[in-house]
Amino acid sequence: MAEDSRQLIAITEINIGKRIRKEYGDMDKLEASLIRHKQIVPIVVDQDNVLIDGGRRVRAAMHLGWTHLEYVRKEALDEITQKELELETCIQRKELEWPEEVLAVETLYKLKQEKYGRAKQGTAEGFGLEEASELLERSVGSISMDLALARALREFPDIAFEKGKVAALKRYKRQGEKENEQER
Secondary structure, rough: OOOOOEEEEEEEHHHHOOOOOOOOOOHHHHHHHHHHHOOOOOOEEEEEEEEOOHHHHHHHHHOOOOOOOEEEOOOOHHHHHHHHHHHHHHHOOOOOOOHHHHHHHHHHHHHHHHHHOOOOOOOOOOOOHHHHHHOOOOHHHHHHHHHHHHHHHOOOOOHHHOOOOOHHHHHHHHHHHOOOOOOO
16 A cells, blocks of 8 residues: 555545545534644545545635645555445544533643733733633523533542533532532
8 A cells, every 4th residue: 555645635536436424513613623724634545536534624615716626545455344434534533522621621721821821901012701602602501600610520530420511510619618618
């Protein structure tokens, strides 16, 4: 098998073909990310420019009016191997668990504040909840909850075993109340 090569391909040269994924989800977030950071992950095509991985990226780029994408070519793929790669990338892709997500939000929040400074009320300077809300396209309350849960995970690591954010937040509040009662 030939080595992978990384270069640009014209979107018009990509053969999207029949894909397993039918629902492409919220493309606005992906498009916003492409605008902000350009293309982070290349698409994957075979020797005939048939798309193996990156259908959402191709669609978002097309919607944005892009003409080219960075790609990796997987050479000498038979039809079965090509389909196998497409299926594995779809199946193996996993969303973050809520503890991973809240820690990622907190890390991004802190990095942005380090880069741009903390938001100052009454000015357009810095990075704060409003900017995070806009960046992540989520409510200020949602961002605030994630930041609180990230602190909670450090304080009470066992809340990571809760099924969801709401249950974890309730448990965190209960544990905090118990500690306050014990201190009295």
